[in-house]
Amino acid sequence: xxxxxxxxxxxxxxxxxxRAFEEILLRYQSHVYTYILSMVRNIDSANDIFQEVSLRMFxxxxxxxxxxxxKNWIFAIAKNMTMDYFRKKxxxxxxxxxxxxxxxxxxxxxxxxxxxxxxxTNSEIELLKTAVNSLSxxxxxxxxxxxxxxxxDIAAIQNKPLGTLLSKFNRALxxxxxxxxxxxxxxxxxxxxx
Numbered sequence: 001x002x003x004x005x006x007x008x009x010x011x012x013x014x015x016x017x018x019r020a021f022e023e024i025l026l027r028y029q030s031h032v033y034t035y036i037l038s039m040v041r042n043i044d045s046a047n048d049i050f051q052e053v054s055l056r057m058f059x060x061x062x063x064x065x066x067x068x069x070x071k072n073w074i075f076a077i078a079k080n081m082t083m084d085y086f087r088k089k090x091x092x093x094x095x096x097x098x099x100x101x102x103x104x105x106x107x108x109x110x111x112x113x114x115x116x117x118x119x120x121t122n123s124e125i126e127l128l129k130t131a132v133n134s135l136s137x138x139x140x141x142x143x144x145x146x147x148x149x150x151x152x153d154i155a156a157i158q159n160k161p162l163g164t165l166l167s168k169f170n171r172a173l174x175x176x177x178x179x180x181x182x183x184x185x186x187x188x189x190x191x192x193x194x
Contacts (some may be wrong), residue, residue: 005069131179139172
């Protein structure tokens with residue numbers, strides 16, 4: 001089953017082969033779980049949400065139409081279930097606490113140069129975390145989704161124009177850059193005053 005593409009797995013599942021569902025789940029569980037955990041920042045809650053996402057996928061996969069990529073469909077479910085969690089808990093997004101250098105920097109753009117690589121060195125990861133935490137919930141969500149999906153896919157999931165998402169993403173990058181520059185100036189001033 002590992003050699004089958006998503007479409008073939010969906011067809012097999014619709015024909016009653018539950019092993020196809022298991023393969024789909026194995027194929028995407030790591031990315032989906034990481035996305036959920038990065039949003040809720042609580043392992044127990046992330047586990048609960050992931051179980052709900054898996055159950056929803058299982059129930060709705062028979063109705064899945066190949067209009068979108070399966071990956072987009074799965075992430076749309078994960079995003080919606082995560083938003084439901086926040087609505088139920090009436091919580092804000094919690095800060096990103098564990099950004100890893102390679103995974104965070106590699107998702108920034110589909111085709112353009114890695115813009116944040118110009119801003120970040122290994123010694124500035126903590127500053128980057130703080131800068132990202134200063135963004136609005138919507139901007140942080142866009143950054144999290146961008147780690148796993150293209151802008152085109154995010155636009156389809158959120159039903160928003162691609163240009164709007166690109167604009168919001170660029171504004172978020174500018175905010176990060178300004179935040180980092182401001183913090184660096186404050187550090188320089190403090191060191192000068194010593």
